[in-house]
Amino acid sequence: MRIRHIVTLCPEKVPPLANSKFEWTFIPITECHAPSIEDIFKFIRVVQFCRKKKSGKKSTHRTV
Numbered sequence: 017m018r019i020r021h022i023v024t025l026c027p028e029k030v031p032p033l034a035n036s037k038f039e040w041t042f043i044p045i046t047e048c049h050a051p052s053i054e055d056i057f058k059f060i061r062v063v064q065f066c067r068k069k070k071s072g073k074k075s076t077h078r079t080v
Contacts, residue, residue: 021066023059025051 022031022038025045033040041062045051051059 020070021062023062 020037020039022033022040024030024040024042026047027042027044030042031038031040041058043051043055043058045055
């Protein structure tokens with residue numbers, strides 16, 4: 017199992033991805049607050065996209 021996609025919730029923790037092969041999604045969550053339902057759905061869509069991509073299925077997902 018290899019890591020290929022990074023989800024960041026905090027703008028202070030943006031990964032240095034300039035020359036990497038990682039894909040990245042930023043879902044801004046206010047510190048010490050619960051994510052909104054939409055934030056949770058965004059995360060689920062990212063996971064579904066990554067699973068489809070891993071299995072070779074085509075998807076029209078774009079980074080959120």
